[in-house]
Amino acid sequence: MAIIEMKNVCKDFKIYKRGKGFWGGVKSLFARKDEIKSAVKDISFSIKPGELVGYIGSNGAGKSTTVKMLSGILLPTSGDIRVNGIVPSANRKQNAMNIGIVFGQRSQLNWDLPTEDAFELYRRMYRVSDAVYKRNVDMFVELMQMQDFLRKPVRQLSLGQKMRAEISIALLHDPKILYLDEPTIGLDVLVKDRIRDFIRRLNAEKKTTVILTTHDMTDIDRICDRIIMIDQGRLISDTTLEGFKAGNAEAYNVIVEYTHAIDAPPDPRVKLLKTIGEGRALFTVDRQAMTVNEILEYFSRAYKITDISIKRPEIEEIVRNLYQKMSPS
Amino acid sequence: MYALRLYMAFAKVRFMTQLEYRGEYFVRTLSKIIAWSTGFIMVMVLLTRFQAVGGWTVYEVLFLYALNMLTHSLAGTFFMNSFENLPRNIRQGVFDGVLTKPVSPLFYYVCTNVSAGYTSNYVIGVSVLVVCFAKLSIPVTLLNIVWLIAVILGGCLIQAAGFILTNVPAFWILKSESLMTLFFDDVKSFLQYPITIYAVGIQVLVTFVLPYAFISFYPAQYFLGREDALFHPLFQYLTLPVGALLYFVAVKVWNIGINRYNSTGS
Numbered sequence: 001m002a003i004i005e006m007k008n009v010c011k012d013f014k015i016y017k018r019g020k021g022f023w024g025g026v027k028s029l030f031a032r033k034d035e036i037k038s039a040v041k042d043i044s045f046s047i048k049p050g051e052l053v054g055y056i057g058s059n060g061a062g063k064s065t066t067v068k069m070l071s072g073i074l075l076p077t078s079g080d081i082r083v084n085g086i087v088p089s090a091n092r093k094q095n096a097m098n099i100g101i102v103f104g105q106r107s108q109l110n111w112d113l114p115t116e117d118a119f120e121l122y123r124r125m126y127r128v129s130d131a132v133y134k135r136n137v138d139m140f141v142e143l144m145q146m147q148d149f150l151r152k153p154v155r156q157l158s159l160g161q162k163m164r165a166e167i168s169i170a171l172l173h174d175p176k177i178l179y180l181d182e183p184t185i186g187l188d189v190l191v192k193d194r195i196r197d198f199i200r201r202l203n204a205e206k207k208t209t210v211i212l213t214t215h216d217m218t219d220i221d222r223i224c225d226r227i228i229m230i231d232q233g234r235l236i237s238d239t240t241l242e243g244f245k246a247g248n249a250e251a252y253n254v255i256v257e258y259t260h261a262i263d264a265p266p267d268p269r270v271k272l273l274k275t276i277g278e279g280r281a282l283f284t285v286d287r288q289a290m291t292v293n294e295i296l297e298y299f300s301r302a303y304k305i306t307d308i309s310i311k312r313p314e315i316e317e318i319v320r321n322l323y324q325k326m327s328p329s
Numbered sequence: 330m331y332a333l334r335l336y337m338a339f340a341k342v343r344f345m346t347q348l349e350y351r352g353e354y355f356v357r358t359l360s361k362i363i364a365w366s367t368g369f370i371m372v373m374v375l376l377t378r379f380q381a382v383g384g385w386t387v388y389e390v391l392f393l394y395a396l397n398m399l400t401h402s403l404a405g406t407f408f409m410n411s412f413e414n415l416p417r418n419i420r421q422g423v424f425d426g427v428l429t430k431p432v433s434p435l436f437y438y439v440c441t442n443v444s445a446g447y448t449s450n451y452v453i454g455v456s457v458l459v460v461c462f463a464k465l466s467i468p469v470t471l472l473n474i475v476w477l478i479a480v481i482l483g484g485c486l487i488q489a490a491g492f493i494l495t496n497v498p499a500f501w502i503l504k505s506e507s508l509m510t511l512f513f514d515d516v517k518s519f520l521q522y523p524i525t526i527y528a529v530g531i532q533v534l535v536t537f538v539l540p541y542a543f544i545s546f547y548p549a550q551y552f553l554g555r556e557d558a559l560f561h562p563l564f565q566y567l568t569l570p571v572g573a574l575l576y577f578v579a580v581k582v583w584n585i586g587i588n589r590y591n592s593t594g595s
Contacts, residue, residue: 013591068592073428075588096431108426112346124338126431
């Protein structure tokens, strides 16, 4: 049984084009041209309870639009969305009970309220029972290390503290689904780590389904089991994290340390990327073209090797290559 | 019960945070007092010079003024801050959070934007009404008190609908601040005097198109025992039904509007 189901979902926005300069602006006061921009085009996927899904794509690919449709903020132009069996935009109140939502770019917290009071307000709104409330607050405060700033007004918190509070408050009512829209944006490495660990822990203990959009590929690597990638509103890949790495890493990175080169005929399948100081060089080899055996064979003929490493590229690099191949954003 | 308790919790937070910025609170209260008292003073000055406007004496015109002010302040407590800022909240995407809560969006939006700055207005409005009741020797019967409360409630609903309907277009056109100025603030300034002094067109406007005359003019006719209106004398009893109808329409339009919300890129 899928907990999230998107079937042929499209979302169009109407954009009013304004003429250039002053006279263009005056002209468009009377005759306005509008243009339809498709932010999401025919996307379908289904997510099972407890999955940790990374939803990636370049800026403007349609990630946030998708999350906003799933959370009931936006209505799809066409297509069918079911979240825990209901249509989010038609049953906003009911849907809100099933989801927790965190926007990294926009705070949900009341600026003037201490974090603890904001928790209380949300507890009342979501009708969280005393036992559940206490258990969750204890768990979140401990795992996110929030003891020091619970009594401070939100406006005095650092970005990292605020984000920890945001995530905690979104989870007070034990939602089945958590949407995280760029939750680690602008945070330092330690806070990022703490948040990543927390989300994995939450998923292990409560089986929370997570959809995460981010530009930080380490987030994806550390949190997600599955990657859905979109570009210009279209779904272009939907695989497991391992499948994504294996399927899209077209080349091996080979680092060779050697005492000297032997005069061997150059192989067109092996490309020298750069030499790193004396006796060290980085090559890239097409995975389809050569097996690891052949690679080892080639380098042992071409160099007197002291050390060699053959690596698949990191996820960051894979994604960069994919984005570059796709249209510029 | 849940709704009431939740409202109390939100309102408490709103009042506390507004009081936290004490300077701002006092300045705003003062500016409200001055804005509304200059209105009173204008009426007083004009009427002491001319004795009457359209046959209405000083306290009769003040009665009109007080009804408008009191209902405006009561409705404004809930709908002013929320709806005045609605166009901005829509443009900046702040409205996202309103649509992801387990309570009705209108309820949540109003609760989280309750204004604490109108307390002085209640006092002034009620005092002026009391003075008018005394000076005009309107009998203080149980019926009259119940009727006054019904009229104030109806007036509040009309005012609330005005706040909502003049700002909800922001869901379609994003920038709509001038609509409120034009169709609410400007048109309502006709209410300062009995509408019988204006041309027929204006009386039609504030009765049938933007029925603000039901806030003060028509109900005042009942209390003052007047029948000088252009239209049917029955109109003086219609404030509550008109208010209920307008508010109902406003909520319907709001519900259509929130489904047109487009958020912002982030």
